[in-house]
Amino acid sequence: MKLVIDNVSKAYDRGSQPNAPVLALSPVNIEINEGEFVVFVGPSGCGKTTLLNLIAGFARPSSGRILLDGKEVERPGRDRLMMFQEPALFPWLNVIDNVSYGLSRNWLRRSARREKARTFLRMVHLEKFEKASIHELSGGMKQRVALARALAPNPSVLLIDEPFTALDAMVKLELYLELQRIHQETHKTIIFVTHEMQEAACLGDRVLVFSGSPGRLMHEMRIELQRPREFDDPQVKTFATELLEKLKQTQQEPAR
């Protein structure tokens, strides 16, 4: 598995001035390898979420191509599953049916799909809640179910968009460890978007720093620390400070 982002840019039309589109993302080139945990970090409006949406297939690039295993990305699909800021679980389904939602219906029967979904519920420690309704879960539990639902169809790449923003600090700490453990267990390729440097340093094998107006990729840093990493680990903090420094430097440079 290899994800190639080849000279991809994105411009949006402005309603008022149709001939002067806004550049949301200047052309970027990124290659992501199998099993990598990559974090896109940067302030809002830096194009990181735009790029994630392009990879997911929710929008098409204005230029360039995104290739997954040599095949161009054209529309959303299970091979590039996205997890959102909100859990976005379906309230008309219970927990287990939410998790099995993305499993293929062609060759798997309902009971087999449930059985498979159960494995992923176990992975996020919510097997006791398989019959629960969504509204009965706490915010952190909802995101765990959302993670299980995203993992179940076995995507080539898991795209995660600031999923812990709305959660309280204790729950976040727990989920950072959980996500790292699941990454190590499944060797899933993960692209994680955040605006928090420490979160980026804690989670990423490789951190890509984006900067705003127009959104562009400024810097790349490898985080070579042992896993699992604690969020409050001094080494993580050092990397976070360094990332922030890089971002500040780039913001002082004029846009190229």
Added chain:
Amino acid sequence: MKSQDKKSGLLLIPLFYLLLLALWQALASLPHTRDYLFPSPVQVARRMAELVRDNLLLPSILATLKRMSIGFVMSACLGLSIGVAMGTSRVINKALKSLFLGLQTLPTAAWAPVSILIFGLSDRGIYFVVVMSSMSAVAIATADGILNIPPIYLRAARTLGTPPWAMYGRVIIPAALPSIVTGLKLGWTLGWHGAISAELIKSSVGLGFLLYMGRELDDAAQVIGIMLLMIVFGLLLDQFLFGLVERKIRARWGLTAEQDLEH
């Protein structure tokens, strides 16, 4: 606490109706009450028993329920289809919404004359009245339900590999279901009103017809008895047909306040 409330409610409701019956009986037995205008519960019960014995009541109930069911199924199919179209296209929604809101303000009985003009004295005319009375409520509720679906559900469904043709069955209709059921419930009530109005004017069998006959024959006991029967049917169908479905859905979604016995 909650179960205690429920228990006292179960006791309270029959008690209330017993009291109401007693009051009715007392008023009817006052010296100056004329029983051909204000019959007692006993007289009403006796008249209803006669209707049953003469084999008038049961066929009427069945006829009304049959008309209502056929009319309502037609109305639900039409209302759902139009509602889905409205929910899918903002242009269609804009165009049809004001029309349907307007139609909803029309009293259901107002459809009866035009249905006689078009269909004469056939059952088809009653289906027509039921459909026209209830379809707009179903359509509007379906459209609103679809238009208010949080876009994140659709995005989640797409990234989870839902093909476009399966979106309606797996996401759009289920997500709009609470609103759709509310619309169907309201549509059933309006259709019930419409069916009775139509039967009053143009039928030879049915609950509306028995009501009309009661008036023709100056038979207050029959009029009141049939009205009570209509209330009972209305309540039963509302609570048990739609009420149960609605409560189940609301519980699944976590919308319920649990204590809606009075609802």
